[in-house]
Amino acid sequence: MHECTFCAKPYDEARGGFTIFSRDGTAKHFCSRKCLRHVIMKRKARKLKWTDKKK
Numbered sequence: 001m002h003e004c005t006f007c008a009k010p011y012d013e014a015r016g017g018f019t020i021f022s023r024d025g026t027a028k029h030f031c032s033r034k035c036l037r038h039v040i041m042k043r044k045a046r047k048l049k050w051t052d053k054k055k
Contacts, residue, residue, distance in 0.1 A: 006035035006045050008052040 001010050002017065011017050011031040018030040030036045038045070045053040 002029040002031075004031040004035055005029055006039055006051065006053075007031065008045075 002013055003010050004017075005028040009031050013029075016032075018033070018036050020028045020030070020036070022028065028039070030039070038048070045051045
């Protein structure tokens with residue numbers, strides 16, 4: 001089980017999701033394309049009501 005980097009929702013890798021590797025070699029896991037698009041648009045997860053990241 002991986003946890004989404006953006007919304008902190010656990011998801012099963014076999015059922016889908018995306019893994020993006022940055023240039024420094026770190027992996028970012030996303031549960032859906034919705035979360036991936038929010039990261040590309042540089043939105044803050046803590047400002048959205050549907051995410052579990054409230055830090």
